[in-house]
Amino acid sequence: xxxxxxxxxxxxAADSSTLSERDFARIAGIVSKHTGIKLPxxxxxxxxxxLRRRAGLAGFASLDEYCDYLFEEDxxxxxxxxxxxxxxxxxxxxxxxxxHFDYLAGTIIPALLAAQRTIKxxxxxxxxxxxxxxxxxxxxxxxxxxxxxxxxxxxxxxxxAMIESAHRAIYPRSMxxxxxxxxxxxxxxxxxxxxxxxxxxxxxxxxxxxxxxQLNLMDASYPVDRDVDxxxxxxxxxxFEPEVQDAVVRRLWGHLRPGGHLILGHSESMIGTxxxxxxxxxxxxxxxxx
Ligand SMILES: C[S@@+](CC[C@H](N)C(=O)[O-])C[C@H]1O[C@@H](n2cnc3c(N)ncnc32)[C@H](O)[C@@H]1O
Numbered sequence: 001x002x003x004x005x006x007x008x009x010x011x012x013a014a015d016s017s018t019l020s021e022r023d024f025a026r027i028a029g030i031v032s033k034h035t036g037i038k039l040p041x042x043x044x045x046x047x048x049x050x051l052r053r054r055a056g057l058a059g060f061a062s063l064d065e066y067c068d069y070l071f072e073e074d075x076x077x078x079x080x081x082x083x084x085x086x087x088x089x090x091x092x093x094x095x096x097x098x099x100h101f102d103y104l105a106g107t108i109i110p111a112l113l114a115a116q117r118t119i120k121x122x123x124x125x126x127x128x129x130x131x132x133x134x135x136x137x138x139x140x141x142x143x144x145x146x147x148x149x150x151x152x153x154x155x156x157x158x159x160x161a162m163i164e165s166a167h168r169a170i171y172p173r174s175m176x177x178x179x180x181x182x183x184x185x186x187x188x189x190x191x192x193x194x195x196x197x198x199x200x201x202x203x204x205x206x207x208x209x210x211x212x213x214q215l216n217l218m219d220a221s222y223p224v225d226r227d228v229d230x231x232x233x234x235x236x237x238x239x240f241e242p243e244v245q246d247a248v249v250r251r252l253w254g255h256l257r258p259g260g261h262l263i264l265g266h267s268e269s270m271i272g273t274x275x276x277x278x279x280x281x282x283x284x285x286x287x288x289x290x
Pocket of ligand 1: 035036037088126128162217233
């Protein structure tokens, strides 16, 4: 069986091969089955561009050659995770949909303080970690005035590339723009680079609060505690079919402790309302205490 070249040969300057309808449909079918992500025909060009980049990185002379390798030479087994990685959209930001973090800091956490136990938070489609580290910044700020506030944050994502990136916790300086100057000083270490070259790394104290692991929301069960206080699952359900959305929400709901909160992206809140979950703020659902 052929394997992906280990020492990538330089690619020709221009690869004009295209992703055939047939190969697009094959990949879309595989991706949808494994990840739940729909890839309608409108994503053809997007997938083609990303696969072409992957083909180049893996040392193939063209996208055609890469597709031959995937489908004619059984290369999909080796390339599977890369294909999943290219099919996922990982756009994220620090303090994205900021009202959820205000609600976390102003309402959810104050109500948990009396319990005096470790508060568990889960970013269930964490991309490169920006959401998990935003949660960590919010919790660290609260901990400044609440001695003894203990918390642990789990970030999970299907993309191994994103999990690696979250572990590294290094971001372009520009990504930190939504973080207040005060929090930037406390929680990010900037290198000397400027403009496009500038980078910042999340401080070790926050990195220690966050753990990351690969997890597919399509799996029938999740290897995660079932007494989580707050689950963020934002801007991922939109990529799924309605029945998959409902199944994922039901599974995540089962991981919340009574009184716990599930937070969906603003454009996804109708998934919770459709299931009759009690909504306490935009996109925020609270499990009954019973
Ligand atoms: C657009 S990002 C959203 C990131 C973050 N939650 C936010 O709101 O900024 C969607 C993430 O969902 C992940 N994802 C897609 N399908 C998934 C699945 N089946 N299981 C787990 N993660 C998945 C992608 O890899 C991607 O990193």
